[in-house]
Amino acid sequence: MTKYIDIATTLKQRINSGQYKAGTSLPQQKTLAKEFNTSRMTIQKALDVLDNEGLIYRVQGSGIYVKKNINFLTDMKIPGNQYFGATHLFGKSHHVKSKIITFNISNPTKEAQNALKVTYDQAVYNIVRLRLVDDISYALEYTTMPTQVIPGINQEVLLDSIYNYIQNNLNLTIGSAYRTISADKPDQLDQQYLNCLPVDPILQVQQIVYLDDGVAFEFSRTRQRFDKGKYTIFEAGHPNL
Amino acid sequence: MTKYIDIATTLKQRINSGQYKAGTSLPQQKTLAKEFNTSRMTIQKALDVLDNEGLIYRVQGSGIYVKKNINFLTDMKIPGNQYFGATHLFGKSHHVKSKIITFNISNPTKEAQNALKVTYDQAVYNIVRLRLVDDISYALEYTTMPTQVIPGINQEVLLDSIYNYIQNNLNLTIGSAYRTISADKPDQLDQQYLNCLPVDPILQVQQIVYLDDGVAFEFSRTRQRFDKGKYTIFEAGHPNL
DNA sequence: CAGTGGTCTAGACCACCTT
């Protein structure tokens, strides 16, 4: 639809197909502008896209080059570094289920107030779910959400996907997230539900997730047995900053 | 120096100072263009900067709005999510030292060949270092680097900072990184050097780090006692993608 | 110094939200 996206797509295909080889330079911008019958500004916007995806790097005064070893990076098509919620991480070939351990509404703790930027009198959901993949326990999730921001959560939603509900039913857009990953010793519940021994470490991902307008809507901890999960991220360079 | 960066800086200050309040809209682009005596395209580039930093969000046809709760995000000034190497993570008030446990050159293992994209006959450094902060053991680092990419590593460099050496002496630019974070049980060396018991979990960060041209130069594992380290990231939304 | 990419302009048209 938009020209610069189309051009970016074409250029990506050329890199993928080997027409533009790793380590070599692309045609210069003026040439590309002529080929695509457009202006150089539009070519720049297309190149910004490839830059952000880590496919090229630019050297002022010299040229635009294809990065080496990008085959590896394009493999990891996880849109933004393992996005939200277990439901999306597994294909259709796996059954993701949830068992609700506790579900209630209360006043937020001091910690939740601070994370979610709510006051004591703004009620929150407190949800503890065991996530199962193909009927095997996978993770223990502790979630706190403000009732004002995400109204209408019920058992049915919890058994499906909270994220689907937010995006499809409430028509809200998920924005950014702040995460802290740590290791921990297993507590009573971990040992009970994750089937682990006192010496089995726990990998915990704590996160605060924001809507696109910056309102925090989830404060959660996901705990997994050490041999059941890893957390992977790809951090691009800082091209435009 | 560059106009759009200057404008972005001014706008950031206005948001910080409360002149543009959270949740309200900025002046429209035409107005901003007049005020800064520039064109709308330049205003757009300035807004791109704020967008990438998660300070604003844009709604086509409506306006440009200041995100809520950005006070939290701007606190975390870690440039790109806890950048590289222990040396840069601590201010001048702390002493970061390294104790070299082993240092040799050999042929790469299969795993290292795959991660670094080198062949068996391309020699690599094998480095094991204990990192100390204020003389307290902090992390155990296993590093593999191709000798061809990073020539001239020696004891002196290892006791200081490899990253300083790469950037200042070799004049190379660090690009992206691919990381995997996991929890693990402590092994013999962990227990010996990190002063931990067999039941103390280990937080491990494994990473492959690339130069800006996409060449991998480091494959490493950093291991810490569970109560000595966390890994934090901020993941912005995906504004331009 | 020539050639490249980076920035900037002044205006145009389009897509979308709001009424």
Added chain:
DNA sequence: AGGTGGTCTAGACCACTGC
């Protein structure tokens, strides 16, 4: 329909690289 942001242009000048 009016107003907003998103895209696009054709050309200009500047900053940097590399001979």
